[in-house]
Amino acid sequence: MYQHTRLTTNRLGFFQKFRNFDYILLVCILLLGFISLATMYSTDGGEIKFHTKSHFTKLAVFTLMMLVMSFINIKYWFSIGYLAYVAVVGLLVGTYLFGITSSGSQRWINLYFINLQPSELMKIFIIVCLAKFFHRMKLENVNSIYTILTSLTIILLPMGLVIVQPDLGTAVLIAISGIAVLWFAGINYKYFIYTILGFIISLPFVIAFLKPYQKLRVLTFLNPDKDPLGAGYQIIQSKIAVGSGGIFGKGFLKGTQSYLEFLPEKHTDFIFTLFSEEFGFVGSAILLVIYAIIIYRIVAIGASSRSYFAKVFCYSFGAAIFVFITINMSMVLGLLPIVGSPLPIMSYGGSSMLATMIGFGIVMSARVHNQQLIA
Amino acid sequence: MINSSSDNVKKLNSINRRMFITGSLKFFIMIGIVSRLFFLQVKENKKYLTLSDKNRIREWKLAPVRGEFHDYFGNIIAGNFEAYQLHVIPEQVEDFRYVIYRLKDLLELSDKEFKKVLKKKSEIKPWETLIVSENLSWQKFSKINNHLYDLNGVKPVISISRNYPFKENFTHLIGYVSQANQDDIENTQAIKQNFVPGLKVGKVGLEKTFEEKLIGTNDIERYEVNAYGRRISQLEFQKGQKGKTLRLTIDTEVQKLSNELLKDKAGSICVMDIYTGAVIAMHSSPSFDPNLFVFGISQDDWQLIRNDPMKPLVNKTLQGNYSPGSTIKPIVALSALENGIVNTNFTVQCTGKTEMYGQTYHCWKKKGHGYMSLRNAMKQSCDTYFYEVARKLGVDKLSETAKKFGLGEKVFGDLFDIEKKGLIPNTLWKKNALGKGWLLGETIITGIGQGYIQTTPIQLCLMTAQIANGGYKIYPHLVVDDKVKAQPIDKFTPLYKNSKNIKIVQDAIFGSTNEVMGTSYRSRIDNPKYQFAGKTGTAQVKKITEEERELDLKTFEIPYEQRDHALYVAFGPYKNPRYALSVIVEHGGNGSTTAAPMATKLFKLIIDRHKIRESLGNKKYLEI
Numbered sequence: 001m002y003q004h005t006r007l008t009t010n011r012l013g014f015f016q017k018f019r020n021f022d023y024i025l026l027v028c029i030l031l032l033g034f035i036s037l038a039t040m041y042s043t044d045g046g047e048i049k050f051h052t053k054s055h056f057t058k059l060a061v062f063t064l065m066m067l068v069m070s071f072i073n074i075k076y077w078f079s080i081g082y083l084a085y086v087a088v089v090g091l092l093v094g095t096y097l098f099g100i101t102s103s104g105s106q107r108w109i110n111l112y113f114i115n116l117q118p119s120e121l122m123k124i125f126i127i128v129c130l131a132k133f134f135h136r137m138k139l140e141n142v143n144s145i146y147t148i149l150t151s152l153t154i155i156l157l158p159m160g161l162v163i164v165q166p167d168l169g170t171a172v173l174i175a176i177s178g179i180a181v182l183w184f185a186g187i188n189y190k191y192f193i194y195t196i197l198g199f200i201i202s203l204p205f206v207i208a209f210l211k212p213y214q215k216l217r218v219l220t221f222l223n224p225d226k227d228p229l230g231a232g233y234q235i236i237q238s239k240i241a242v243g244s245g246g247i248f249g250k251g252f253l254k255g256t257q258s259y260l261e262f263l264p265e266k267h268t269d270f271i272f273t274l275f276s277e278e279f280g281f282v283g284s285a286i287l288l289v290i291y292a293i294i295i296y297r298i299v300a301i302g303a304s305s306r307s308y309f310a311k312v313f314c315y316s317f318g319a320a321i322f323v324f325i326t327i328n329m330s331m332v333l334g335l336l337p338i339v340g341s342p343l344p345i346m347s348y349g350g351s352s353m354l355a356t357m358i359g360f361g362i363v364m365s366a367r368v369h370n371q372q373l374i375a
Numbered sequence: 376m377i378n379s380s381s382d383n384v385k386k387l388n389s390i391n392r393r394m395f396i397t398g399s400l401k402f403f404i405m406i407g408i409v410s411r412l413f414f415l416q417v418k419e420n421k422k423y424l425t426l427s428d429k430n431r432i433r434e435w436k437l438a439p440v441r442g443e444f445h446d447y448f449g450n451i452i453a454g455n456f457e458a459y460q461l462h463v464i465p466e467q468v469e470d471f472r473y474v475i476y477r478l479k480d481l482l483e484l485s486d487k488e489f490k491k492v493l494k495k496k497s498e499i500k501p502w503e504t505l506i507v508s509e510n511l512s513w514q515k516f517s518k519i520n521n522h523l524y525d526l527n528g529v530k531p532v533i534s535i536s537r538n539y540p541f542k543e544n545f546t547h548l549i550g551y552v553s554q555a556n557q558d559d560i561e562n563t564q565a566i567k568q569n570f571v572p573g574l575k576v577g578k579v580g581l582e583k584t585f586e587e588k589l590i591g592t593n594d595i596e597r598y599e600v601n602a603y604g605r606r607i608s609q610l611e612f613q614k615g616q617k618g619k620t621l622r623l624t625i626d627t628e629v630q631k632l633s634n635e636l637l638k639d640k641a642g643s644i645c646v647m648d649i650y651t652g653a654v655i656a657m658h659s660s661p662s663f664d665p666n667l668f669v670f671g672i673s674q675d676d677w678q679l680i681r682n683d684p685m686k687p688l689v690n691k692t693l694q695g696n697y698s699p700g701s702t703i704k705p706i707v708a709l710s711a712l713e714n715g716i717v718n719t720n721f722t723v724q725c726t727g728k729t730e731m732y733g734q735t736y737h738c739w740k741k742k743g744h745g746y747m748s749l750r751n752a753m754k755q756s757c758d759t760y761f762y763e764v765a766r767k768l769g770v771d772k773l774s775e776t777a778k779k780f781g782l783g784e785k786v787f788g789d790l791f792d793i794e795k796k797g798l799i800p801n802t803l804w805k806k807n808a809l810g811k812g813w814l815l816g817e818t819i820i821t822g823i824g825q826g827y828i829q830t831t832p833i834q835l836c837l838m839t840a841q842i843a844n845g846g847y848k849i850y851p852h853l854v855v856d857d858k859v860k861a862q863p864i865d866k867f868t869p870l871y872k873n874s875k876n877i878k879i880v881q882d883a884i885f886g887s888t889n890e891v892m893g894t895s896y897r898s899r900i901d902n903p904k905y906q907f908a909g910k911t912g913t914a915q916v917k918k919i920t921e922e923e924r925e926l927d928l929k930t931f932e933i934p935y936e937q938r939d940h941a942l943y944v945a946f947g948p949y950k951n952p953r954y955a956l957s958v959i960v961e962h963g964g965n966g967s968t969t970a971a972p973m974a975t976k977l978f979k980l981i982i983d984r985h986k987i988r989e990s991l992g993n994k995k996y997l998e999i
Binding site for chain 2: 138139183184185186237239240241242243244245246247256257260261262276280281284285288292295299302303308311312315319322326329330333335
């Protein structure tokens with residue numbers, strides 16, 4: 001009876017929504033935000049400078065945005081799925097045409113009040129779009145040629161636009177986000193296996209088409225000591241920083257590698273290196289646990305959602321976030337070649353944080369409206 | 376509707392199954408990342424900590440303080456002094472151009488010197504030290520100090536540098552130091568380890584030999600630096616060790632006298648303790664002031680030294696290969712006695728010249744000496760007698776004895792890389808080296824120390840010492856506390872077959888100095904306290920032609936390069952001998968007129984100094 005009421009009412013009051021919040025997830029996100037602020041403060045050399053201030057502002061604004069998003073019905077997010085995707089593709093095209101070039105790649109677009117990196121947003125909206133695409137599809141139709149071709153187009157279009165920027169790293173991450181949805185939507189296993197096999201076979205040809213700096217990164221990954229002051233510098237210094245941290249770390253604001261400017265890109269992609277140097281194995285493990293709880297919560301929200309869209313979105317977003325974290329950490333720990341991939345929330349960078357927070361916002365909305373069915 | 380709901384169930388089953396697979400994958404990947412972190416941070420922590428410190432900490436080495444040389448009595452003969460220097464760290468100077476031109480005025484630098492400073496500046500990093508001036512006079516140093524308000528970034532520094540207070544007295548023995556070059560760094564481990572720009576290292580002599588002991592260790596400053604090498608903060612200052620101070624066996628007074636005696640002459644004097652092998656003095660003349668080299672010698676000074684016809688750069692004591700002349704006669708006589716070729720009664724008639732194998736061999740005394748016994752022949756240095764003895768003895772037996780007494784091999788072993796071996800010829804040597812058979816005529820002139828035979832002054836001194844001490848092997852050395860010194864006179868492996876023969880030779884040498892008709896009779900000292908015995912020698916530098924022999928020119932009438940070398944070897948005091956010496960004056964003419972009188976002066980001083988030396992030795996150093 002109770003359930004029936006909920007089904008028919010379908011509208012929740014403000015306080016009800018408030019009660020439906022996933023507080024564990026919220027606390028973990030806030031905790032992560034706090035840790036990222038402290039780390040940013042350390043990269044500024046123990047002073048509140050540009051990066052700290054800017055990071056704080058973004059964190060505050062986007063967290064607020066996430067909270068606001070969670071009050072909006074998941075139905076609404078479902079309904080804008082295609083539109084948002086088209087809008088971001090539009091931004092990517094805009095970037096291609098009028099983008100801002102910085103360090104050899106055209107990734108940003110000037111939106112008058114903010115410089116945005118649309119490729120970061122695409123990591124999230126491709127999930128929204130594909131989740132909507134598969135929402136009401138019958139399982140037997142999932143593996144039809146039409147479905148596969150359409151979903152591949154949805155993935156390859158933004159990928160192509162990002163590759164020409166050029167930004168291979170982000171393009172790969174977009175693809176992974178998309179593939180995650182395909183996986184959960186039930187695309188036949190064999191396609192995944194074929195794709196992986198095809199990728200391995202074509203790898204030599206792919207390498208032949210890589211830009212020289214990309215080739216260098218791959219070669220450097222395979223043997224960083226070949227050119228320790230050149231291409232291998234980043235990865236060697238990063239490993240030294242992490243390794244020298246030890247069990248308990250060198251202490252907050254005492255990371256010599258970053259403080260003495262041995263670490264490259266310490267605000268962005270290599271932020272984990274600095275954190276790990278100062279807080280050691282224990283600190284890094286705690287950070288990983290926080291991330292694990294976040295991902296676990298996302299998945300749990302997905303599991304408790306009644307709508308298929310929310311489920312697919314949460315699972316895929318959880319998998320994507322997990323892959324972003326894994327790729328970033330593997331990169332700084334010398335397990336993968338260097339690809340530009342930020343650590344969600346921790347890394348400095350507005351677009352990445354915006355995208356992640358939008359994702360959290362939708363997840364939170366799914367949680368708040370977990371009994372919502374989408375027709 | 377039913378259809379759709381069953382489809383929904385299928386879809387949910389599918390997604391849950393895939394979620395399970397994904398979750399497991401995530402779990403394993405997470406474990407992978409954690410184990411990687413564990414590997415880097417816990418297992419390999421030490422390695423990376425070291426690497427991080429290597430990154431972070433940079434050492435600045437300062438020049439080590441070099442050990443000193445003391446003479447036997449503790450006088451400093453190579454020491455350190457405080458040099459006033461001027462350092463500038465370019466990046467700490469606001470207006471480098473202004474400061475450097477201001478310094479140029481204040482120091483009165485010539486354009487050439489100024490250019491050198493600018494060149495040095497361009498070679499270093501901006502945070503490294505630029506040494507503007509290495510050795511300033513006190514006046515200029517204080518002048519700079521008065522103008523410091525105006526010279527931002529200029530640092531007046533007192534630095535330790537080498538000093539040779541006795542100037543040219545010890546040059547060849549001790550050598551000198553100068554800026555280390557690439558070869559020095561590559562060849563000597565100690566230099567490599569302690570190298571800092573501007574480090575001075577030994578270039579010749581004992582300074583070079585004992586580099587490893589003298590050099591000491593650097594003061595080390597440890598700084599934390601950033602990725603660009605800029606110093607952030609000093610972490611540590613580690614005081615270095617001063618190099619080892621070496622005490623030599625040399626007596627500065629005797630050394631100084633040697634220098635005085637050989638003033639304006641080319642030659643060598645060395646004095647040795649006949650029992651311990653301690654070298655009391657060792658001097659080669661002409662010499663030069665080693666202080667010139669410490670801060671880099673000027674081109675003018677260098678040309679002056681290099682082009683001097685008396686060759687100051689050659690250490691004649693060790694490098695000079697001279698024909699021993701008549702100073703070899705004691706060995707010839709000893710060899711003949713030992714081999715039973717002659718006895719004390721053996722006589723030869725000297726008529727001033729003798730014909731052998733179709734050649735005429737002259738005695739130095741034209742009129743001849745008449746009938747000569749061994750003792751008389753030695754005393755008057757009769758050449759004819761020794762021609763005959765050498766002929767009967769043969770060069771191979773002679774060379775055997777000569778080598779036993781230290782001729783033909785390095786006296787100091789590896790101590791000096793420049794030391795020459797000299798040459799003691801024999802038939803085998805000639806066959807191997809020149810590919811020709813030995814001629815009997817060559818044996819005859821070898822008997823009076825001419826021909827192939829070549830010896831260094833230090834070898835002659837050792838030879839004399841070993842005759843004087845009764846025929847025992849000694850090991851000459853220069854450094855007290857050195858391992859070599861520990862080897863005492865070896866009484867159990869004598870160099871002779873019959874000690875009587877040594878006595879005979881000693882007595883003959885005594886006659887040569889202390890009896891009328893003796894070649895160095897005029898240089899004798901009658902006071903038994905100082906009385907010594909010596910043998911003169913006159914080594915021809917060229918073959919004397921018949922015409923020249925007829926002319927019988929006085930020494931000063933012959934051109935300098937053609938004059939004979941004057942030699943003298945001696946030991947004393949005769950009653951209870953303790954010291955042996957050798958004197959060589961290049962182109963000094965006659966041994967008895969030039970070299971022997973120097974020995975007189977030397978013995979007076981040496982024997983006076985002996986008591987002081989002994990008392991010092993007994994007090995502090997009981998060995999010997």
